[in-house]
Amino acid sequence: MNSAASTWLPVSQVISRNLSVFEASSSLLVVNAPEIGVWQQWSADTVLHFFSQDFRVHSELRLAGFQSHFAAVVNELPDNADVLLYWPKSKELARMLLSMLLSHMETGRQLWIVGEHQEGVKSAAKILLEDHEIELSKLDNARRCTLYRVTVDRAFPVFDIETWLHYSSVVLDDTELQVVSLPGVFSLGELDEGTALLLPNMKLPEQGRVLDFGCGAGIIGAVAKRRNPQLDVELIDVSALALESAKRTLAQNGIEALVYPSNAWSDIEGRFKVVLSNPPFHTGIKTDYRAVTELIAQARKKIVYDGWLEVVANAHLPYEGWLQEQFKRVAVVAETTKFKVYSARG
Ligand SMILES: C[S@@+](CC[C@H](N)C(=O)[O-])C[C@H]1O[C@@H](n2cnc3c(N)ncnc32)[C@H](O)[C@@H]1O
Structure with missing residues (x-):
């Protein structure tokens, strides 16, 4: 193994030992490579294309x-393309991706699947058999990952995203919201306990720009705009599935707001009166504080002098100290045994 490879994720290392395939x-x-890793060193004649639902990797x-193409849905494949799919943590997203990819693949093409055992890649065999009557072959098994191959033997039904949408309803004291979510989006079909604590406790300004940072299906931004239609609400997320869901949630409720991709603050311009968030601290099944540390570290510069940041978090997470390092005034405005809502300003 070369020296760079020792820092790669296990899936990258498994791809690396099978490059000749x-x-x-x-x-x-x-599709959905979690890092550039091994692809940085690609030197074969094969033309590489990437499809990513993660704006950071894209x-x-x-x-x-x-x-690289960033979107929720693959609408067509490059000519004569074989496909390598990195298995997601969400089984339902895996099902959706397989249906999507197979619907575009020509007969005779190869579909490879790689993933970590702890993210459920071993269920690929059962899912392909149940959903598509396809048997797959195992090519390699190492570093708690498996690499599989499928040869596409027929044409598959046209993919329709509408059949993958979940509709649920969030009832609050002052409003009811229809929430639309795609597989893989945070708290699919239910209101997260943290978000549920934030919503009745969010302090909104009379006017100005309000940001929903890490919007998921768009609940926080939608409720903010519904409560005060004067606000200019913007919703950002790193996940194409979240952004597509948030756009659909807004449309379903007749709410207008701006929805766009950003990796933390990467694509956000200007300052806000208020930033609201139930910040992420996971990527897949792994703890990942990158986005929340970025959120807190930059927030003061992104908020106008009399604005504020309001975040909800599991009470055991160390956010209060991180907020106090950046802001003069940090208050807990609501709490349960599990969650706290912090308001930070100054
Ligand atoms: C805890 S969820 C909250 C979702 C939604 N706001 C809610 O309350 O239901 C955090 C969201 O942050 C997104 N996220 C993760 N990393 C991010 C990043 N680097 N930049 C922006 N959003 C990110 C995730 O995709 C996820 O939708």
Whole structure:
């Protein structure tokens, strides 16, 4: 293994030991790679294309000069493309991705699947058999990951995103909201306990820009705009599935707000009167404080002098100290045994 490889995720290391498998393709679509990792060292003639539902990885790929497409849905495949799918944590998202990809793949093409055992890749065999009557072959098993191969043997039904949407309803004291979510989006079909504590306790301004940072299906931003239609509400997320869901939630409720991708503050311009968030502290099944530390570290610069940041978090997380390092006044405005809502200003 080369020295860079020792820092790669286990899935990248498994791909690295099997590169010759992919080099036989003339064109390869890599779907939802969690990092550039091994692809940085690609030297074969195979034309590489990337599809990513994660704006962070998509931006890194673009920066490294790769062709990468960021969206919730794959609408077509590059000509003659084989596909490598990185298995997601959510089983339902895996089902959706498989239906989506198979619907576009030509007969005779290869579909490879790689994933970590702890993220459920071993259920690929059962899902492919149940949903598509396909048997897969195991190519490699190492570093608690498995790499599988499927040869596409027929045409599959047209993919329709509408059949994957979940509709639920959030009832609050002052309003009811229809929430639309795609698989893989945070708290699919139910209101998160933390968000449920934030919503009745969010202090909104009379006017100005309000940001829903890490919007998921768009509940916080939608409720803010519903409560005060004077506000200019913006919703950002790193996940294409979340952004698509948030747009649909807003449309379903007749609410207008701006929805766009950003990796933490990467694509956000100007300052806000208020920033609201139930910040992420996971990527997949792993703890990941990158987004929340970015949120807190930059928030003061992104908020106008008399504005504020309001976040909800599990009470055991160390956010209060982090907020106190950046803001003069930090108050707990609501709490339960599990969650706290912090308001930070100054
Ligand atoms: C805890 S969820 C909250 C979702 C929604 N606001 C709610 O309350 O139901 C956090 C959200 O942050 C998003 N996220 C994760 N990393 C991010 C990043 N670097 N930049 C922006 N959003 C991110 C996740 O995709 C997820 O939708």
